[in-house]
Structures are given as structure tokens and as C-alpha cells.
Amino acid sequence: MNISKQTIDDLNAVLTLTVEKADYETRVNDALNNYRKKVQMPGFRPGKVPAGMVKKMYGKSILADEINKLVSENLSNYITDNKLNLLGEPLPSEKQQLVDFDANESFEFIFDIATAPEFEADLSKKDKLPYYTIAITDEMIDQQIKSVTGRFGKNEVVDVISDQSMIKASLVELDANGNAKQDGIQVDETVISMMVAKDDAERNKLVGSKVGDAVVMNLAKAYPNANELSYMLKISKEQAEGLTSDFKVTVNEITEFKYAELNQDLFTQLYGEGVVNNEEEFKNKVKEELANNLAFESDYRFQLDAREKLVAKFDIKLPEAFLIRWIKATNHGNDKLTDEQINAEMPKFIEDLKWQLIKNKVIEANKLEIDHQDVLAAAKQAARIQFMQYGLSNIPEDYLENYAMDMLNKEEQRRQFAQGAINTKVLNFIKEAVKLDEKELSRDEFNKLFENN
Structure with a gap:
């Protein structure tokens, strides 16, 4: 041939x-x-x-x-x-x-x-790229501590109703004279949340009450949402929408959510024996965790900025007419796009391809490689983040590794983690190769960077 x-x-x-x-x-x-x-x-x-x-x-x-x-x-x-x-x-x-x-x-x-265009992805300290970090405030630390203590908090029985209480109560609908209404609504036990009551005057009728106390109030005013009211009274939404009667509310039980105390038991539960020994060390640990978490956001922003700056710098030419033909030729299946959609998406596709070519050139020119340990590290980091979302910071290393290995047994997840690992290596290389213009921003200022993306 x-x-x-x-x-x-x-x-x-x-x-x-x-x-x-x-x-x-x-x-x-x-x-x-x-x-x-x-x-x-x-x-x-x-x-x-x-x-x-x-x-x-x-x-x-x-x-x-x-x-x-x-x-x-x-x-x-x-x-x-x-x-x-x-x-x-x-x-x-x-x-x-x-x-x-x-x-x-x-x-x-x-x-x-x-064919892919020939170019050199030369990087040096003459290339200046922004790197934004997020300033950690006392308010952010306090919010994180509240989140942590909340995850380990629990509901406890209390003596007196406050505006934060959950109440178990029996209800009796009253007529105009304040007597039990004939064939009216009666509920042996329901749950009332003081925190979601909308009418302060009606809610305050309950504040200060104890178990056994009976209070007359207008539940429809306190809880104007028909769905909430129908659930509380065990009636239909349509019945709740037309309800105007007062009710006698008899308090059977009062509970409130109590945040976990900042003590050694909590510190040990979170981080293990002897790692954190007092509130100051706990706050420092929380600040460290916040910094690590925010670093992911900083790196993501850096990737966007690096992409924009380097795509502009190298000015790569692509065979756009061929690429449009190729996309249309391979465009089939349930997610098939119209020609108008393809034309509209082409600028983004072209920019994505240019960035991928730049990363490939960085990998090739600098012989960047990943091995099993790199992929495993990416999987372990993903697992660690998952556990932290549930308040679990003190995960044994062997358990974390076994969990990560289970994820890597799935081909698609392994491919994603491998892609993430090489992407991290590329970005780390770029960070070292260029001059970073580091700027610390407030959370609001950092968020505004994404308004035009």
C-alpha cells in the first residue's frame, strides 16, 4: 500500500x-x-x-x-x-x-x-502572574469553630422555653369564647420550632413557659406558611390556608440544641490524643485547616489566571475550519448539538484546546511525570476533604489509604485522579517558573474576581 x-x-x-x-x-x-x-x-x-x-x-x-x-x-x-x-x-x-x-x-x-502547532512554552521570571490568597479573619475562625462544635452538638432537655427551643406540645382548637371548639382540631403531640416562628408577639407568648404550662396563641399568625402549619396540625394544606382560630398549646417537652463544649474531649475526638491541648492550640489548628482549604481556591484562581495570561502570550494558531468539521462529524448520540450550538461553543473549545496544548508542551519540555504515589495522594486528598465535610479530621492514615485505593479501583475515578495529579504538577511547575505577584484579599474581594468569569 x-x-x-x-x-x-x-x-x-x-x-x-x-x-x-x-x-x-x-x-x-x-x-x-x-x-x-x-x-x-x-x-x-x-x-x-x-x-x-x-x-x-x-x-x-x-x-x-x-x-x-x-x-x-x-x-x-x-x-x-x-x-x-x-x-x-x-x-x-x-x-x-x-x-x-x-x-x-x-x-x-x-x-x-x-496537526498540532509547533511552539515553545518558554517560561521565566519575566512572566508575572497574579496569585491571590484569602485573608483569614477572626470572624472566619469563629464561624469555623461554631461549625465544628455544631457537628458534635446535641439536643438537650431544658426547663424553660426560649426563642431557640424545640417544643413537643398538644394542641386544641378554640372557639370565639376560648372554649374547645366542637369538632375542632385536636393534636395529641406535635413539634413546634420557636426558631421558625414569624410573628414575634405570638412567639413571645410561649417564651418563658415550662412543661405543663398551657398558652393560648394564634398558630396561623405565628406560622403563616401553610405547609408548615398543615404538618404541625396534621391537616391538609387547604385547611391550613383558611385557618384563623386560636389554639391552646400545652407544653409537654422542651429541648434546645447545645453546641459541644471546647474541652479536651472534643480536641481528642477531632485530632487524636495529645495533638491539641487547649483552646489556643485549637484555634491555631482551625486557622491552619482554613488556610489549607482556602489554598485550593487560590490555586483554582491561579489556574484561571495562568490560562488567560499564557494563552494570550503564546498566541497559538489552530486549524479552526478542520476542528469545526471534526466536531460536527463526531457529534451524535443523545447529546447531539445543533450547528448553531457548535458555532456558539467554538470560542470556548478553542481556548480550552490552546490551554491543553500549553500544558502538554510544559509536560513534554520539562519531562513531568506522575506515578502511582502521585495518583494515590490525589485520591487521599479527595477522601480527606470528604471526611472533613462530616467533621472527621482524625482519620487513621491506613484507613484513609484503603478508602483511596477503593476509589482508584474504579477506572473512571482513577483516570480523573491521574488527570488531577498531572494538572497539579503542571501548575506547581508554572508557579516555580514565573514570578508570582502575591496579593492578599478579603473573602468578598476574592469572590468578586469570579464575577466576569
Whole structure:
């Protein structure tokens, strides 16, 4: 088989494959013989159908199939052997003539290809990139401590109702004279949250009450949301919407959520024996954890800024016309896009591709590699973040590693963690190679950086 390459420009080329009879004849004959052994036809025993009859009935489709396989194999081998760095995949040329398997013995196949642009991703201290950190305030530390103590808090029985209480109570609907309404609503036990009451005057009627006390109040005013009221009174939403009666509320139980105390038991539960021994050390640990968590946000912002600056610096040219053709040719399935959607998304696709090419060039030029330990570290970090969301900071290292290994057993997750690991290496390399313009911002100022992204 003869394969020739015609260069159109720096990014586009045409591959022409000429297939002669000698290239495919043996393959086709072998395929016909194998098919003859399996084909079943009335009047013939299996494997005894005449070869001529098999060729007459199935020869054309087998010929086309074998030639297509041959073209695909040789095209792939040519690209590999010649180390062509393609963008997308080869596309049948728009100049391709219709292949006539009946009239010809030699065939020509033409493919358009696009190659990645050649450029050097040179980075130095002359390149200045912003790196934003978030200032940790006392308020942020206090909020984090409240979150931590809240996760380890619990509901406790108290003696007196406050505006933070949860109440179990029995309810009786009253008539205009303050007596139990005939055929009115009666609930033996329901739960009332003081924190969600909307009317202060009605809520304050309960504040200060104790178990056994009875209070008359208008529940519809205190809880105007019909869904909440219907749940409390065990009636339909429609009934709740028209309710105006007062109710006698008899208090059966009072509880309040109590945050965990800052003591050694909590410190040990969070971090293990002897790691944190007092409130000052606990606050420092919380601040350290906040800094680690916020570093992820800083790195994410840095990735966006590095992408913007470096894509602009290297000014990479891409074969956009080919890429549009390739996307449209591979655009199928349930998520198929319209031509209008493809055209609208192309600028973002082009920018994404340029950034990927820059990262690939950094990896190649600086021989950046990842191994199993890098991927495992990425999985462990993801697992650690998951556990921290549930207030679990003191996870044994062996348990954390086993959990991460379980995640890596799933091929898709392993691929994602591997991609994350190499991406981290690239960004760390860029940080070291360029000059960082470090700026500390407040949380609000940092958030505003994303308003135009």
C-alpha cells in the first residue's frame, strides 16, 4: 500500500492511501473461506456451500469490509510511525470520490488531517502572574469553630422555653369564647420550632413557659406558611390556608440544641490524643485547616489566571475550519448539538484546546511525570476533604489509604485522579517558573474576581 502526505500549510495536510489488489486479495480470500465455513444455506450442509456462490452473494460486502480494515490499520500505523501529533482524527476528504468496488481493483482513499502547532512554552521570571490568597479573619475562625462544635452538638432537655427551643406540645382548637371548639382540631403531640416562628408577639407568648404550662396563641399568625402549619396540625394544606382560630398549646417537652463544649474531649475526638491541648492550640489548628482549604481556591484562581495570561502570550494558531468539521462529524448520540450550538461553543473549545496544548508542551519540555504515589495522594486528598465535610479530621492514615485505593479501583475515578495529579504538577511547575505577584484579599474581594468569569 502506498501512502503519501501533502502538506497544505503548517496545520493542515492530506493523506492519500492507494490500495492495490495485491494488498487485499489474500485477506479477502481468507475472509471468504472463513465465512463459507459458517454460512448456512438451504440445500447445503454447513461448510459445503460452493465458494463461487458465497463470493457472488457476499463478496462485495466482505471486500468493502476488509479494505476498510486495511485502510484503518495502515492509516493508524502511518500516523504512529511518523509521529504525527494530530488534532482530532483524520476525516474523509471532501474531494474523496465515490468508491466503486464492482468496477475497480485499485482504490484511492483521501483523508484530511490537522496537526498540532509547533511552539515553545518558554517560561521565566519575566512572566508575572497574579496569585491571590484569602485573608483569614477572626470572624472566619469563629464561624469555623461554631461549625465544628455544631457537628458534635446535641439536643438537650431544658426547663424553660426560649426563642431557640424545640417544643413537643398538644394542641386544641378554640372557639370565639376560648372554649374547645366542637369538632375542632385536636393534636395529641406535635413539634413546634420557636426558631421558625414569624410573628414575634405570638412567639413571645410561649417564651418563658415550662412543661405543663398551657398558652393560648394564634398558630396561623405565628406560622403563616401553610405547609408548615398543615404538618404541625396534621391537616391538609387547604385547611391550613383558611385557618384563623386560636389554639391552646400545652407544653409537654422542651429541648434546645447545645453546641459541644471546647474541652479536651472534643480536641481528642477531632485530632487524636495529645495533638491539641487547649483552646489556643485549637484555634491555631482551625486557622491552619482554613488556610489549607482556602489554598485550593487560590490555586483554582491561579489556574484561571495562568490560562488567560499564557494563552494570550503564546498566541497559538489552530486549524479552526478542520476542528469545526471534526466536531460536527463526531457529534451524535443523545447529546447531539445543533450547528448553531457548535458555532456558539467554538470560542470556548478553542481556548480550552490552546490551554491543553500549553500544558502538554510544559509536560513534554520539562519531562513531568506522575506515578502511582502521585495518583494515590490525589485520591487521599479527595477522601480527606470528604471526611472533613462530616467533621472527621482524625482519620487513621491506613484507613484513609484503603478508602483511596477503593476509589482508584474504579477506572473512571482513577483516570480523573491521574488527570488531577498531572494538572497539579503542571501548575506547581508554572508557579516555580514565573514570578508570582502575591496579593492578599478579603473573602468578598476574592469572590468578586469570579464575577466576569
